Amino acid sequence: MTVASAEGSSRGPGADELTGFGDWLAERVAARESQLVLGLDPDPARLWPSAIRRAEANGTVAAPPATRAARAVAAHCALAIEATGEHCVAVKLQVACFERLGAPGWSVLAETAGRAREHGLLVIADAKRGDIHVTAAAYAQAFLGETPTPFGPVPGLGVDAMTVNPLLGRDSLEPFTTAARAHGRGLFVLVRTSNPGADDVQERGLVDGGSVSDRLAALVGEIGAAGTGQSGLSDIGAVVGATAPDRLHALREQMPHAPFLLPGVGAQGGRIEELAPAFVPGPAGALIAASRGIVAAHEQTGGDPAAAAAREAGRLRALAWRVAA
């Protein structure tokens, strides 16, 4: 790890690609003294008013709604990153919220990833993609790699990590794993999500013992073993909902080296104080993702959205750092 890459933003060309994502994540968490992930899931109907003003000041009212909404989303995300970035180690971009604005939304997804990198933040694409082998490889090109074409390679988003859905099994994860390792990136595999419906499928008991989530955890543990770095963290992480703290201990045992991405704090009811078992591998053993809890903090506290978001991010960061210690 070079000093330049440790001090700067996400790895660019020329950075040490031999260091896997687990070590890179450990380094970034230590450098930022934060496990907090700013979740960006922009709803065009609930943007910060300052974002709409900024976007419209630079734009033209003659543009189609998708373009104007995308510009406003870009401004909103930029303002949220400016306000809270210093408290965070990463952003988590909710791909659905960009995708619904079509091509302009996809452009803004890439732009927002770049903005986050400028602030020294890792970029996690919350894409939850999963498909059969050849299609999984295409998704991996879209997010982690590049696509060869007769006209030259088309670069993907180049995010540091992405979330993937393992319902299709081990062979559907392989192209993601291969692409992640080729580019020094990471994966967060859905193991136990934060929503009430997680019980419907993920927590069904298996005749072989454990639940579907336990089976997924075993799969993550197996695939991740080969990608464990000197930090003790693997490049293959797991999404584990902060709303199920009683499951953390068992899942951690099955995935001793996986970084956990923990959504569900705040609006969904998860409490950081209950997440200590996730941090067993060290301070970077888990990332705490908060979206509306930060960006919509002003709806609870009143006042300026940016100031409220910064306060809440600072509070969550300090709380997580203490719980992880």
Place this chain on the structure above:
Amino acid sequence: MTVASAEGSSRGPGADELTGFGDWLAERVAARESQLVLGLDPDPARLWPSAIRRAEANGTVAAPPATRAARAVAAHCALAIEATGEHCVAVKLQVACFERLGAPGWSVLAETAGRAREHGLLVIADAKRGDIHVTAAAYAQAFLGETPTPFGPVPGLGVDAMTVNPLLGRDSLEPFTTAARAHGRGLFVLVRTSNPGADDVQERGLVDGGSVSDRLAALVGEIGAAGTGQSGLSDIGAVVGATAPDRLHALREQMPHAPFLLPGVGAQGGRIEELAPAFVPGPAGALIAASRGIVAAHEQTGGDPAAAAAREAGRLRALAWRVAA
């Protein structure tokens, strides 16, 4: 169902929105005398040469690779639809293959959907999306509905149906179901995929009996019951791999009204002759999706790609129609 909508392309504004997707699908299959779905998963490195010529003749070599590749993908898809559309009832657009070209790819996804509609084909987005409630709603806006913004609504792709991943459980499917029913569209829920890795998770036995796939089938049956039309087909269908014909009978019993989308014919080893149990609800009880088997038929037979694709589509269509009878 109006004569205009029955004779024309997919339902546009003004068509009878009260008819659910199941009835609409039954009508289209009967009108086209086809259950064949043209799968479009364009690989920029394996496009028909005529597509590259067509795209470059209209384009500029100064454009960036993503734009040139997207134009070539658009031409490839248009040529494949022109060559085989008359034999098909629908196209299945593999979203990954467009997404990997970024914003230009997303534009071409919308353009290709429009091209398919011009040929009277239903459009199925093979997106395999799945997320928690609020995010699932965003994906539903992207594919089935529209997104409210301060600048006016942003229309989504407006496909007739999309594939969704049910790992996150019933509450994650609700926003898709709600959006589909509001717009007269349909869903195909992953139940048993066509890849070898399906055994890793989907075919694990549950202590309550059956496998994970059986549990997913029960979920589809429950959600789909309220959307079953006069044709006996529901608006909530299921993806069932053509590579597991031994599972068809049991899954059909649990989902008596679900249209099945059957991928995996051809390159993956599925044989249409073995798929009769899927057609129990009638000729539209199942759709046969073939991608490389049609578009890359010339790699087996030699000769002109378009002619080879048309021949293979005609053969598969006739075979499916016979098996379904």
